[in-house]
Structure formats: structure tokens, C-alpha cells
Amino acid sequence: MRIKTKLNLGVGLLFLLIIILSLVSAFYIFSIKKDTENILKANYNTLEYSRNMLLSLDEIRTNTDNDTAIRTFKENLQKQTQNITETGEQKVTDNVKVNFALLEKNRSSEVAKTQIRQDIFAIMKLNMNAIKQKSDIAKHTAETANLWIAIVGTLCFLIAFNLLINLPHNIANPIKELTLSIKEIANKNYSERVHFTNHNEYGDLAKSFNTMAQKLEEYNSSNLYKLFFEKKRLETLINNMHDPIIGLDQEGVILFVNDEALKIIGLKSEDVIGKSASHLALSNDLIRSLILKELASDTQKKQPMKIFANEKESYFDKETLNITITPTGEENEINIGDVIILRNITLFKELDFAKTNFIATVSHELKTPIASIKLSLQLLENAKTGDMNDDQKQLVESIKDDSQRLLKITGELLNLSQLETGNIQLNIEKSNPYAIVNYATEAVKVQADQKQIKLIIDAPEHLSQVKADSEKTGWVLINYLSNAITYSSEKSTIIIRLKEENNQIVFQVIDTGKGIDARYKDKVFDKYFQIPGSQKSGTGLGLAISKEFIEAQNGTIGVESNLGLGSTFWFALKM
Numbered sequence: 001m002r003i004k005t006k007l008n009l010g011v012g013l014l015f016l017l018i019i020i021l022s023l024v025s026a027f028y029i030f031s032i033k034k035d036t037e038n039i040l041k042a043n044y045n046t047l048e049y050s051r052n053m054l055l056s057l058d059e060i061r062t063n064t065d066n067d068t069a070i071r072t073f074k075e076n077l078q079k080q081t082q083n084i085t086e087t088g089e090q091k092v093t094d095n096v097k098v099n100f101a102l103l104e105k106n107r108s109s110e111v112a113k114t115q116i117r118q119d120i121f122a123i124m125k126l127n128m129n130a131i132k133q134k135s136d137i138a139k140h141t142a143e144t145a146n147l148w149i150a151i152v153g154t155l156c157f158l159i160a161f162n163l164l165i166n167l168p169h170n171i172a173n174p175i176k177e178l179t180l181s182i183k184e185i186a187n188k189n190y191s192e193r194v195h196f197t198n199h200n201e202y203g204d205l206a207k208s209f210n211t212m213a214q215k216l217e218e219y220n221s222s223n224l225y226k227l228f229f230e231k232k233r234l235e236t237l238i239n240n241m242h243d244p245i246i247g248l249d250q251e252g253v254i255l256f257v258n259d260e261a262l263k264i265i266g267l268k269s270e271d272v273i274g275k276s277a278s279h280l281a282l283s284n285d286l287i288r289s290l291i292l293k294e295l296a297s298d299t300q301k302k303q304p305m306k307i308f309a310n311e312k313e314s315y316f317d318k319e320t321l322n323i324t325i326t327p328t329g330e331e332n333e334i335n336i337g338d339v340i341i342l343r344n345i346t347l348f349k350e351l352d353f354a355k356t357n358f359i360a361t362v363s364h365e366l367k368t369p370i371a372s373i374k375l376s377l378q379l380l381e382n383a384k385t386g387d388m389n390d391d392q393k394q395l396v397e398s399i400k401d402d403s404q405r406l407l408k409i410t411g412e413l414l415n416l417s418q419l420e421t422g423n424i425q426l427n428i429e430k431s432n433p434y435a436i437v438n439y440a441t442e443a444v445k446v447q448a449d450q451k452q453i454k455l456i457i458d459a460p461e462h463l464s465q466v467k468a469d470s471e472k473t474g475w476v477l478i479n480y481l482s483n484a485i486t487y488s489s490e491k492s493t494i495i496i497r498l499k500e501e502n503n504q505i506v507f508q509v510i511d512t513g514k515g516i517d518a519r520y521k522d523k524v525f526d527k528y529f530q531i532p533g534s535q536k537s538g539t540g541l542g543l544a545i546s547k548e549f550i551e552a553q554n555g556t557i558g559v560e561s562n563l564g565l566g567s568t569f570w571f572a573l574k575m
Contacts, residue, residue, distance in 0.1 A: 010162075017152060043131045056070070060103070088126060096123070248338050250337050265286055304316060377400050440474050441496065460500075473507075515567055516563065554573075
């Protein structure tokens with residue numbers, strides 16, 4: 001039987017019994033009321049009429065001329081005549097009428113009065129007996145009513161008690177079993193089934209639930225579920241990463257974005273996912289700088305992005321990964337999108353700023369004592385201060401070389417700190433490339449002569465002027481030549497070559513030293529890098545500063561070298 005039918009039958013039967021109980025109660029209450037009214041109307045009124053007639057009769061006896069008593073007697077006799085309800089009451093009432101007629105003719109007749117009194121008492125006795133009989137009937141009716149009300153009430157209680165005991169269990173137990181099964185399904189136990197054999201709503205529910213569980217079990221075993229699970233795993237991993245990450249498809253539509261990226265973008269996930277990056281870039285400057293293809297130089301692209309995040313200025317390294325796949329059965333790769341990763345380097349940038357400020361301060365403070373040392377050396381070399389023996393002269397030369405090296409190092413450190421803090425001042429103007437080369441060769445002439453190295457300038461006539469800061473460009477060329485002299489053998493040759501190429505002037509320093517291993521060619525312009533195995537004569541900053549100087553003038557810089565065949569360091573500036 002279906003649950004709905006059980007509920008309808010149980011509640012309906014209970015409702016029917018309540019109606020029956022109400023009808024039985026109403027019937028017997030009406031019966032008792034009727035009996036009570038019958039006593040009141042049929043008998044009690046007669047007693048009242050009889051009492052009034054006796055009182056009037058007593059007044060007539062006392063005063064035979066009392067017309068009021070006669071009239072009252074006649075009125076109550078008339079009412080009694082109309083209220084005859086008991087057997088024999090009519091005859092007695094007629095006797096009263098006859099005797100009262102005699103009394104009216106002879107008001108002093110004691111015989112008539114006595115007979116009337118006896119007849120009235122007979123009427124009262126008849127009605128008193130009737131009242132007792134009718135009271136017994138009403139009592140019996142009340143007892144019957146109590147019996148039937150008790151029977152119907154007991155049936156209602158039994159049915160209600162049965163519903164109270166069985167109905168909650170019939171409804172709650174299957175729901176409890178279903179809830180436990182749902183928990184098992186939620187815990188990925190897809191083999192769980194519900195076993196309701198009743199042909200009711202719960203049976204239908206069990207059948208539908210088992211069908212769902214079977215389909216979930218099939219889905220859990222399918223590749224689609226595995227793919228979906230791996231997708232959720234990747235989304236969770238990406239969302240828990242501390243670096244902002246944005247994923248786009250090949251059409252530029254944003255596929256995913258983690259919480260860190262949403263924080264710096266200032267948008268909600270629903271405002272970004274599935275939206276075109278180009279469309280969002282129209283109203284969001286940060287997305288425009290992150291996603292759109294910018295016509296920026298390589299130098300600009302390598303610069304960290306400064307973004308206001310975490311309530312402070314933060315620095316991020318942007319890396320764009322192009323994702324490609326090779327479809328099954330094909331040979332060519334296809335592009336399926338890009339992933340933009342922003343690595344937070346704020347802490348390192350702050351440490352770098354602190355390091356730069358420290359280096360600048362220390363270097364600046366070192367220049368004064370070094371200059372004082374050089375001045376003292378010049379005074380010692382002056383003949384007026386006295387002659388020195390050969391050992392003293394050798395010591396002075398050694399101190400001079402060390403102080404010169406220290407001065408060079410502090411100069412490089414100061415230049416680096418100026419570059420990193422953006423305080424470098426460039427004076428770019430039309431400059432003579434021959435003059436820059438001559439200035440550089442004169443600066444290293446003494447160093448070259450010490451190793452008997454020949455400096456050869458190879459330059460065509462009538463070269464165009466170059467847009468450059470002569471001082472900074474000369475510094476770079478001097479650094480090239482110093483390195484070439486340091487790593488070249490004695491009595492070798494270094495060529496300084498100038499040429500025009502692609503509307504640029506190219507400066508080359510060609511030596512015949514031991515060259516550079518191919519593994520290190522991309523690192524020689526990095527800060528503090530020195531080729532393993534080479535003599536450590538400096539800070540490793542010269543080439544890094546040279547790169548910064550040239551790129552600050554919108555130039556390019558590089559090296560060409562093979563191990564054992566020498567090196568060619570070059571840079572190019574626009575004409």
C-alpha cells in the first residue's frame with residue numbers, strides 16, 4: 001500500500017470517528033435536553049399552577065368576597081386545562097372545574113373547597129410521579145451517552161495511538177536509510193544501494209536512487225570522471241598557488257584565474273572567467289598590461305612589473321607560457337592558449353634596493369680615503385720628500401696599483417647603484433665615433449704598453465656621427481679594451497673596428513685571447529659573473545654596467561667568441 005493511501009486511510013478513519021463521536025455526543029445531549037425540557041414544561045408548570053390555585057383557595061376560604069382570588073384561581077385552572085400531559089390528569093382536572101363551579105355559586109361551601117383541594121393534590125401527585133419517571137429516563141439516556149462516547153473515544157485513541165507509533169517509523173526509517181546511503185554516495189562509495197521492497201513512494205524513490213547510484217558508478221569508472229577529477233585537482237592547485245596565474249585559450253578568452261590574480265586585478269571570478277581578455281582590457285589597465293601584445297623592447301619586457309598589491313607597491317616578474325599540443329595522428333603542433341604567471345619578487349626587490357643603497361654608501365665613503373692614499377703616493381714619489389730605495393719604490397708601485405684597482409671597483413659600484421636606482425644621467429647627443437675610440441685607446445695605452453700589446457684601429461673614413469653619451473660610451477669601450485688586454489697574451493694585437501650597419505655604428509673590440517666557452521656566453525653580461533677558471537681581477541660588474549649603459553642609449557650589445565680563438569665584444573648605437 002502506498003504511503004499516501006496509508007495516510008489518507010489512517011487520518012480519514014480518525015476524522016470519521018471524531019465526526020461519529022461528535023454526532024453521538026450531540027444526539028444524546030439533545031435527548032437529555034429534550035427530557036429536561038419535557039419535565040419543565042409538562043410537570044413543573046402544572047405544579048406551579050396547582051400551588052397558585054391552592055393559595056387562591058386559601059384566600060377564598062378566608063374571604064369569600066375576594067374576587068381577585070377567584071380570578072387568579074380561574075386563570076391557573078385555565079392554564080392547567082391546557083397543560084394536561086399525564087394519564088388520569090384530565091379527569092381530575094374536570095372534577096376541579098365542576099367543584100370550582102359549585103364553589104362560585106356557594107363560596108362558603110366547605111365541601112366544595114375540600115373536594116377541590118383533594119383534586120389539586122391528586123394532580124400534583126400525578127405530576128410528581130411523572131417527574132420521577134422522566135428523571136429516570138434522562139438518567140438512563142445520560143448513561144447510554146457516556147457508554148457510546150467512551151466506546152467511540154476509545155476507538156479514536158487506539159487509532160491515534162497506532163498512527164503515533166507506526167506512522168513516524170514508516171516515514172522516518174526509510175528516510176534515515178536513504179540519508180545513510182546518500183552519505184555513502186557522497187563518500188564515493190558508488191556501489192551503495194537502497195533496498196525498499198514496498199510498493200509505495202519509497203519503493204519508487206529507492207528505484208530512482210539505485211538508478212542514480214548505478215549511473216554515478218559508471219561515471220566514476222569512466223574516463224570523463226577522471227578528466228573532470230584531474231581538472232578539479234589542477235584548479236585547486238592553481239588556486240592555492242601564491243603567484244597570480246591567468247589562463248587563456250587560443251582566442252584570448254580567459255579560462256581560469258586564481259585568487260591571487262583576482263586580488264591584483266580587482267575583479268570577481270564571475271566577471272573574468274569566460275570573458276574576452278581584449279574586451280576586459282578596455283576597462284582594466286592592469287589586464288591590458290598583462291595580456292595584450294605590447295610593442296615593447298626586450299629590455300622593457302624584462303623589467304619587473306610594479307603593481308599596487310597587498311596595500312603596497314609590489315614587483316612581479318611576468319612570464320607568458322605558450323601552450324601547444326600535437327593532436328593524435330598529426331605531426332604539427334597547434335596552439336591551444338597561453339598561461340600568464342606573475343612571480344612576486346617584492347621581497348627580493350626590497351633586498352636589492354637595500355643592497356644597492358648600501359653599496360652606493362660604502363663606495364662613496366671609500367672614494368675619499370682612496371683619493372687620499374693616491375695623493376700620499378704622489379707625495380712619496382716626489383723627489384722633494386726624499387729618495388727611496390728600490391724596495392720602497394716597489395712597495396709604492398704595489399700600493400699605487402692596488403689603490404687604482406680599488407678606485408676602479410668603487411667607481412663600478414657607484415655606477416651600478418646609479419643604474420639600479422635610476423639616478424644615471426645621460427647626455428645623448430651627436431658624437432664623433434673616432435673621438436670616442438681615440439679617447440678609449442689613450443686611456444688604456446699604458447696598460448697595453450706594459451704587455452707590449454698593439455692596439456689597431458680599423459675604421460673607414462667619413463663615418464657618420466652617432467647618437468650617444470660620449471662619456472658613457474667611452475667608458476664601455478675602455479672596459480672592453482681593459483678586459484681584452486687582461487686576457488690577451490703579451491706582444492699580441494687587439495683590433496678596434498668601426499663600421500656602419502643598418503643605420504647604426506658598430507664598435508668592435510677583437511682580441512686573440514683564449515676565448516669564452518659557449519656555456520658562458522649568455523652569462524658574461526650578468527652582474528657579478530666571472531668565467532670559472534679566469535683570474536679574479538675585478539668585481540664582475542664591468543660588462544653588466546656596459547650593457548646597462550648601451551641599452552639605456554637604445555643600443556644593442558653582445559659578444560662572439562669560440563674557445564681558443566679569441567673574442568669579439570661589440571655594441572651598436574643609432575646614427
